[in-house]
Structures are given as structure tokens and as C-alpha cells.
Amino acid sequence: MPNNPFTNRAAPPVTRSEPVPVGLFLAARSGPRRAGFARPGVPDWHGLSPVDLAYLIRRYTRVGSVVLDLDGHPTVAAAARYLRRAPAKLVTRRGVTRLQVVPPPARVDRPRRVVSGSGRGADLIMLTLPRAGANSLDPHGLTHAMTGWRRLLRPGGHLLAALTAQGPEPGTVGHRSTVIAAARAAGLLYHQHIPLLLVPLPERDPRTDPNPAAEPDRRLRHGRHLPAFRDLLAFAGTTSTTEEATRG
Incomplete structure (x- = not known):
């Protein structure tokens, strides 16, 4: 596993007796920092700024790694090339789906070398849930989808x-719990939970405000709370005994 993106120590293997580490991406109070690859108009990745996205990709990969974004988000490809990783896409021919590295524009240098993933799978897969064929509240359909994505990962890669x-509605199982259970059933290891804050933290706890009525509540829309964070779940691919013998 890579170093934990939020500590300087290597993350130990996740076991039943050890809690999954939790990281946190804070929302910027002022304008976010500019990334070296971010041209004007390059969008955030589902609430994560381009510079934070590049940091995340860098911590989970290395130079030459293959990065597959199932949504084809332009910022992921731009960040991967900037970090000298190889963005990839899925290509289906004659009923067979395989990874294909996307050639960079002429003005962009290719990665120095592909250290893993070429012909063996992706080092990092990025996606959003729910999506077509993978409802994050449908454990059976999601397990089937997770199994397919696990097969696209190289041993030791991350999703x-x-x-x-x-x-979800009160009294039902949450999206996060369903996704974690489906990933584990598909053979993935739950590696890390990273909440992405979409709004800056308040200067003080609203419950301690002596005059809360003086401040308009901008956190509600049609009587419901606006989303303040987004869950990002990291899973690790596993290596079987046979795969280890082949690699050795």
C-alpha cells in the first residue's frame, strides 16, 4: 500500500482489529491554490480542487503509473499527465474490454516509463457512485460492478x-456502508475514508452562538440541509498467492 496521504508513516495493512484511517480535505476559505496544469476553466473533481486532486493521485501512484478514470473527467487526465502518469480509458472490441493508454497531445511529454499497469491493469481507478449499473444502494448490482473493476486493477492497485x-431515507442502509460491503464482497480491501469538505468550516460552533437568529441560515434548501461534505472511499486490490509467485 502507498504511504497514507495524510501522514508521513507508511499505512499498515488493514485488518479486522485495526480501524480504517480517516483523512480530511478542508475547503479553502479563499480561492484555491492554482495547480501548474490547471488552465482557466479546468473544473474541480466533484468538489476537490485540481491541486488537491493532483496531490491525491501523486500519493496513490508513482511515475509511469496507469490512471483510469471511468468518468473521463478532464482534470484527472490533466493531473495525471502533469505528474508523468499515464491516463487510460476502457476500449471494448469484439466483446472484450481492455485498458488503453490515452496518447498525450503533441505538446505534452510522455511518461518517462510505465513501471506497472501496461497489459496488467490500472494502478489507480477513479469513479463516482451511483452510476449506471452500479446503484450505491443496491448491494448485489454494486458487488457485480466492483468485481469487474477489481479485475481491471493490477495487484496492489487502488480504487x-x-x-x-x-x-438515504431514514431507516435504510447508507450509501457508504453499502459501497464498503460490496467492495469487500468483491475482494477489495477497505483502505481509507476521506471526507471532502464542500464548504469552509464555521469560525465557531453554531450551537454556541448566543444570537443564532441574527444570522440567516444558508445551509437549508427547501427545508433540507445542503451537502457540506462528500465521501471519498479508497480500496486496495489484493494479490493472490499465484500472482505473487508469477511476479517473483
């Missing part, structure tokens, strides 16, 4: 899933 759905 990052951003949950874009609102919370």
Missing part, C-alpha cells in the same frame, strides 16, 4: 470512489 448521492 477511489466518490459518493455523489445524498443520504
Whole structure:
């Protein structure tokens, strides 16, 4: 596993007795920092700024790694090339789906080398849930989809899933719990939970405000709370005994 993106120590393997580490991306109070690859108009990645997205990709990959974004988001490809990673896409021919590295524009240098993933799978897969054929509240359909994505990963690669759905109705199982259970059933290891804050933290706890009525509540829309954060779940691919023997 890579170093934990939010500590300087290597993250230990996740076991049943060890809690999954939690990271946190804070929302900027002023304008976000400019990334070296971010041209004007380059969008955030589902609430994550381009510079934070590049940081995340850098921590989960290395030079030459293959990065597959199932949504084809332009900022992911731009960040991957800037970091000298190889963005890829899925190509289906004659019923067979495989990875294909996207050639860079003529003005962009190619990665120095592909250290892994070429012909063996992606080092990092990024996606959003729910999506067509993978409802984050349907454990059976999601497990089937997760199994297919796991097969696209090289041994030891990682899958990052951003949950874009609102919370379920009261009394039902949440999106995050369903995604984690489906990923584990598909053979992935739950590696990390990273909440992405979409709004800056308040200067003080609203519950301690002596005059709360003096401040208009901009956190509600049609009587419901506006989303303040987005869950990003990281899963690690596993390596079987046979795969380890082949690699050795």
C-alpha cells in the first residue's frame, strides 16, 4: 500500500482489529491554490480542487503509473499527465474490454516509463457512485460492478470512489456502508475514508452562538440541509498467492 496521504508513516495493512484511517480535505476559505496544469476553466473533481486532486493521485501512484478514470473527467487526465502518469480509458472490441493508454497531445511529454499497469491493469481507478449499473444502494448490482473493476486493477492497485448521492431515507442502509460491503464482497480491501469538505468550516460552533437568529441560515434548501461534505472511499486490490509467485 502507498504511504497514507495524510501522514508521513507508511499505512499498515488493514485488518479486522485495526480501524480504517480517516483523512480530511478542508475547503479553502479563499480561492484555491492554482495547480501548474490547471488552465482557466479546468473544473474541480466533484468538489476537490485540481491541486488537491493532483496531490491525491501523486500519493496513490508513482511515475509511469496507469490512471483510469471511468468518468473521463478532464482534470484527472490533466493531473495525471502533469505528474508523468499515464491516463487510460476502457476500449471494448469484439466483446472484450481492455485498458488503453490515452496518447498525450503533441505538446505534452510522455511518461518517462510505465513501471506497472501496461497489459496488467490500472494502478489507480477513479469513479463516482451511483452510476449506471452500479446503484450505491443496491448491494448485489454494486458487488457485480466492483468485481469487474477489481479485475481491471493490477495487484496492489487502488480504487477511489466518490459518493455523489445524498443520504438515504431514514431507516435504510447508507450509501457508504453499502459501497464498503460490496467492495469487500468483491475482494477489495477497505483502505481509507476521506471526507471532502464542500464548504469552509464555521469560525465557531453554531450551537454556541448566543444570537443564532441574527444570522440567516444558508445551509437549508427547501427545508433540507445542503451537502457540506462528500465521501471519498479508497480500496486496495489484493494479490493472490499465484500472482505473487508469477511476479517473483
